[in-house]
Amino acid sequence: MNNKTIEHYMSKLEHLEFKFKSHVQNNNEIHIELEDSSKLIEFCNILKLEINLRLLTMIYCDERKTNHAFSLRYLLGSDTDDVFFFVVIFIDKKHAYFPSLSDVFPYSIKYEREINDMFGIQTQGDTTLKPLLLHDFQKNIFPLRKDFHANTELNYTPRKFEFTPITGDGICEIPVGPIHAGIIEPGHFRFSVLGENIVNMETRLGYAHKGIEKIAENMSINNVVLLSERISGDESIANSMAFCQAIEKIAQLEIPEKSKQIRLLFAELERIYNHFGTLSGILNDVGFSYGASRLEILKEYMMQLNEKLSGSRLLFGVNQIGGVKVDISNTSLADIHSMLNDIFQNFEKILEHIQSNSSVIDRLRNTGIIEKQTVNDLGIVGLSSICAGIDTDTRKNHPYGYYSSINFEQTPRADMEQQVKLQKRIGDVLSRFMSRVDELRYSKKLIESISNLETGEIHIPLESELIPFSSGLGYAESHRGETLHWVMMGEDNSIFRYKIRTASFANWSVIEHAVLNNIVADFPVINKSFDFSYSGNDL
């Protein structure tokens, strides 16, 4: 099936007037190396317009030892077919810069800032890039270069970070963070307000930067599974699953059917408990604490269920390379089903209460609106994009694991797309609230679709040594959206480069647009309705 799609895309590529070398890898990855790298921007523009591709991430890699150059992979993906495009260019000493894609994909600037921080390579002609992840680090420190050691002791050296000044009569600035009033992660927000209205907001993140991509290079791959669970604690299954799948792809390991089923079960359980938490947070932020605490109870029950099944309330330690560590019997599967039934009966009742409460709905409706065009320009994924009518579900577009045997024709996301078209939904907090509700019901359906677990093993050991410098892309849909993990192996089963692109990294920039013309008091609920992870962004 997939061979046909690849052939279709290859023939499309051949019709373009560009000279390039290309090869297909891991079933759905087309790697393209342009003969004339100065035509890259033009090439990407054509891919965007004619083949309808979206920039997913930019992977920079220090290959000076093996290829005598830095390599840069522009990863583009399709939202309709299961295919990924890697456009590769090499940057050697002669050109110590790379072309900026921001004319084609405006959001590429965030990846360019990241590369500038971590590798010290700038885009052509642009010297005004703000730092992204490294705050008060010494100058000329580029952590992801191979000649930098992860354990280097660095001194505290203050660096200047200038927020864009917004001036005018009556405009005030409100600095918030990095330590917030609630129990949440660190980040800084700079509001410029005119009276109550927000006229501009700038975020500064990176406070939770822990050097995950760098330290993975010194760890064994089994330990990196544990590390990937801790990229963002509430996305442990999605992240570890994406990493494991990347390694399994490289090793061409077909994991047992039962472990695929168990991975799906846990992935959906994770989605359910997190959505309950977010819905509860939204209600809390508009002052409806009754509904908030009722949903908190449901979240707690889900976490207790997680613990009963896996020994960890946050589902740590479920995945491993080649399968899963936790077995589920058919009796505990029946328990999950009956427990979910109970919980969702309660959920529907609470929901009825919420929807009939005008003081809640009025706060949610028309708050924090994002336009479809903004979503497109910023490359937003997951639940944050579906509320504006753009469906980027990895489970459907790039089916992995047991999701490939599920029929995705009638997803709630298709309904939401339709409702946006009919202008019943306008990308406000209420539509994000309702799409979370839909997702919850759909996750329950997915879990119920597994009525019987396969028999047999839950894990296949990884026996052979992986080929050095082979690479693979793992992906999963976390409750926030598309999660991509790209791994390049080094010698002796070590990791040469581990690139993580969580949904949070792709999505954070949308908040700066969503809060415009809203009042400061609505910022918490707008922020919560997106539910981004700071740690997953900062890595």
Place this chain on the structure above:
Amino acid sequence: MTEDNQKIKKSDILSWDKVTLDKILQSNDMIPGNFRGKISLDPDKDFVLNSHIGQNLENICPTNAISYKNPPESISLDVGKCIFCGNCQQEAPQLIKISNNFDVAKKRKNHLLEVFSESVPFGKTYEEIGNELKNKINKTFGRSLAIREIDAGSCNGCEIEISALTNPIYDIERFGMHFVASPRHADLLLVTGPASKNMEKALKIAYESTPEPKLVIAVGACACSGGIFGKNYATTGGIDSIVPVDVFIPGCPPRPQALIYGIMLALDKI
């Protein structure tokens, strides 16, 4: 008929009387047996430590919490570094015992270290804290305690468990504890994360703005030792390298009961 009515009532959350746990530190029934809680070196009778087991354990631990020395043959376990992955128990079930107890918090960092060697008779590093402590706890909880949570770069796992403390099931407010919005209003700082370099300055400022007497609790493996992230260019390897710490609560993440237990230990210090 009456039975049916009761059934309907049970599934109707809106009419439930009470879900809050009564004796939060005593009722272990709700914690499943396979929860990876307290981890200790508790050898079986006929267990013999050899270099094979020692080396294997040392290698299998992702955070270097286990170290093996020879001679004399001894093995040490630093619970502060442990991320509770359970790999070591699979490797040496005769030596490593993991129970579902959550009372793992310690007042001194070196109390988190447990050593087992063949020559020295094995002694438990901390005693069972029984009725004596319970009384103390009741006394301390008569007071009101304002807590400020600070995330110094955690993965947000610890935040989920800390915010679970305020849900109706654990509901710590009934014990006289509440979360406040500013360190200036706080008696106690709950700090999570391996203290990323980018948060170092903010954490220091927050500590200095907390009025005396103040307590600091390091929550989770990361805050105790850097956890799986360890000490690298971007992290400082535990918050005790930045601010003085009164109690260490290991766990990845520590469950709500473990947090309450740790907070009580801290109260004991005043």
